[in-house]
Amino acid sequence: MSINSDFWKRMRGEYTDLIPWFGDLSYYYFSLQKRGVLPKEYEGTEGEARFYKDKKVGFCFNAPFTYQVEYTGGVSYEEHTKADGIYATYHTKYGDLTSVQTYSPATFSYAYTKHFVEDLDDLKIMAHIFEQMKYHPDYEPYHKLQELYGEDGVVVEIAPISVAPIQKLVARWAGIETTTELFCDETEDFEDCMTCIEEAQMPVFDVLAGSGAPIIEFPENLTSELSGGYFRRYNMPYYQKVIEKLHKAGKVVGIHIDGTLQPCLGMLHEAGFDIAEAVTPAPCGDVELEELRKVAGDDIFIWGGLPGALFTPAFTDEQFAAHIQRILDLNDPKMILGVADQVPPDAVEERIREVSRLIGRG
Amino acid sequence: MDLKEISLQVQAGKAKKVKELVQQAIDEGITAQTILDEGLFDGMNIVGEKFKKNEMFVPDVLMTARAMNMGVALLKPLFAENNMKTVGKVCIGTVSGDLHDIGKNLVKMMLEGKGFEVIDLGTDVSPEAFVKTTIEEGCQIICCSALLTSTMSVMEDVVKAAEKAGIRDKVAIMIGGAPVTESFCEEIGADAYTHDAATAAEKALTFVS
Numbered sequence: 001m002s003i004n005s006d007f008w009k010r011m012r013g014e015y016t017d018l019i020p021w022f023g024d025l026s027y028y029y030f031s032l033q034k035r036g037v038l039p040k041e042y043e044g045t046e047g048e049a050r051f052y053k054d055k056k057v058g059f060c061f062n063a064p065f066t067y068q069v070e071y072t073g074g075v076s077y078e079e080h081t082k083a084d085g086i087y088a089t090y091h092t093k094y095g096d097l098t099s100v101q102t103y104s105p106a107t108f109s110y111a112y113t114k115h116f117v118e119d120l121d122d123l124k125i126m127a128h129i130f131e132q133m134k135y136h137p138d139y140e141p142y143h144k145l146q147e148l149y150g151e152d153g154v155v156v157e158i159a160p161i162s163v164a165p166i167q168k169l170v171a172r173w174a175g176i177e178t179t180t181e182l183f184c185d186e187t188e189d190f191e192d193c194m195t196c197i198e199e200a201q202m203p204v205f206d207v208l209a210g211s212g213a214p215i216i217e218f219p220e221n222l223t224s225e226l227s228g229g230y231f232r233r234y235n236m237p238y239y240q241k242v243i244e245k246l247h248k249a250g251k252v253v254g255i256h257i258d259g260t261l262q263p264c265l266g267m268l269h270e271a272g273f274d275i276a277e278a279v280t281p282a283p284c285g286d287v288e289l290e291e292l293r294k295v296a297g298d299d300i301f302i303w304g305g306l307p308g309a310l311f312t313p314a315f316t317d318e319q320f321a322a323h324i325q326r327i328l329d330l331n332d333p334k335m336i337l338g339v340a341d342q343v344p345p346d347a348v349e350e351r352i353r354e355v356s357r358l359i360g361r362g
Numbered sequence: 363m364d365l366k367e368i369s370l371q372v373q374a375g376k377a378k379k380v381k382e383l384v385q386q387a388i389d390e391g392i393t394a395q396t397i398l399d400e401g402l403f404d405g406m407n408i409v410g411e412k413f414k415k416n417e418m419f420v421p422d423v424l425m426t427a428r429a430m431n432m433g434v435a436l437l438k439p440l441f442a443e444n445n446m447k448t449v450g451k452v453c454i455g456t457v458s459g460d461l462h463d464i465g466k467n468l469v470k471m472m473l474e475g476k477g478f479e480v481i482d483l484g485t486d487v488s489p490e491a492f493v494k495t496t497i498e499e500g501c502q503i504i505c506c507s508a509l510l511t512s513t514m515s516v517m518e519d520v521v522k523a524a525e526k527a528g529i530r531d532k533v534a535i536m537i538g539g540a541p542v543t544e545s546f547c548e549e550i551g552a553d554a555y556t557h558d559a560a561t562a563a564e565k566a567l568t569f570v571s
Contacts (some may be wrong), residue, residue: 012531104460106459107460176464180421183421184375263416284541309511312514314511325396
């Protein structure tokens with residue numbers, strides 16, 4: 001059976017002989033491009049699909065957004081990618097907000113070195129920006145991708161990065177330190193801005209509900225050590241509200257939780273999620289593989305289990321194979337095998353292909 | 363006054379209240395060292411313990427550290443020549459190629475809560491910079507952080523750079539970060555791996571006692 005059909009069988013609670021296997025190879029693929037060693041046959045959109053197919057890895061993400069954003073009220077956005085990083089600016093009548101993601105050539109990665117929001121005034125401008133955003137459906141790219149991957153994967157539609165306003169602040173707009181200071185020093189204004197962003201963003205869920213994608217992924221980059229204290233107060237009520245809308249439209253909803261798991265993993269089903277994705281167990285995460293189900297509860301699908309670090313020379317081939325065997329030994333019908341959260345640039349290439357063989361998919 | 367009250371306010375992250383209480387304690391003639399140990403550091407250490415048990419989270423630690431530092435700022439001028447008694451000196455940074463700093467910052471806060479003087483080299487720090495600072499500042503410990511698998515190997519370079527500079531037997535090298543493990547620590551010849559910031563600070567104490 002194909003990866004796609006086995007995936008949906010599991011989602012329906014039906015038995016499958018083999019565990020479905022998906023991996024996000026985009027970071028690894030990007031590093032090959034940057035190093036100039038990506039074989040020609042893998043270039044371009046169709047080449048990337050061949051890359052996944054040849055490595056026998058189920059494709060899962062990278063779906064383009066299902067909407068276009070229009071900025072109104074004099075707001076505009078510009079982004080420039082330079083050799084040393086990505087420079088982004090929102091222009092508004094109340095002032096500009098700028099962020100810098102610095103590029104590290106050694107690791108082919110970007111990290112925020114300046115966030116958009118540094119004080120309460122910036123937070124108010126951020127709320128204004130969201131009020132001026134209008135969402136227009138654009139379903140075509142999803143359908144094209146779906147056609148391209150077909151039975152070799154599951155194309156997942158991505159909600160805005162990040163979805164919950166608190167996650168937007170923590171992961172992208174302000175960083176954890178500024179978010180914490182605003183929360184503590186300016187609680188009332190902080191909460192007003194959160195509410196404002198929540199309401200302004202609601203129309204995007206109508207667009208998502210109307211898309212052809214059966215799965216909507218919330219790209220929250222959730223990590224419990226940052227969000228554990230905020231989750232019940234800010235994340236959960238919002239998730240419950242918007243997921244209800246998506247469930248009514250027949251969507252399966254997942255969340256990207258690629259950091260520490262305790263205590264957030266155990267609250268995700270209550271928040272409305274059907275899938276916890278990018279779940280990272282020990283040795284890189286805070287929960288042992290065999291304890292994941294106990295921590296997550298019985299009702300949520302666990303997608304992940306295979307830390308990206310295991311693909312690197314820091315671990316031996318034997319450790320890699322033993323970890324996969326442990327996943328198979330769980331025999332968990334609500335588990336989807338996935339990399340948590342990406343195959344890194346320094347991966348031992350043979351191991352990418354090896355996963356499929358180890359799980360019996362040839 | 364009861365210094366436990368300072369500790370409690372530190373734990374609650376109430377910076378203004380901490381400042382007020384520390385000033386009150388100074389006015390009552392309590393020594394700066396006592397206020398530091400029994401009030402400020404006590405509060406930070408309790409939060410560290412709760413952090414380890416997932417009862418408190420990074421935002422709590424950040425607010426606690428901010429409150430503690432507010433109190434420390436009042437006490438600093440009271441120490442002779444502004445020299446607070448420290449338990450040791452640590453040089454900390456995220457290794458080259460890696461720009462992530464949350465984990466490193468947490469360890470720094472926990473170390474300060476244990477009474478260490480911490481020299482923070484920031485992110486993207488080369489092995490040579492770790493070693494140079496350690497020699498110049500007389501640090502007993504180097505703390506290296508990495509979030510990316512592709513930068514973990516730099517930690518081994520730090521160990522080698524310390525050996526090359528002839529300081530390996532004088533400095534303890536501690537490592538941490540999501541992909542780092544105990545076996546990796548052994549493999550590269552570092553002295554300690556800890557999986558959370560509070561434990562890192564406790565472990566650091568063992569190298570200076």
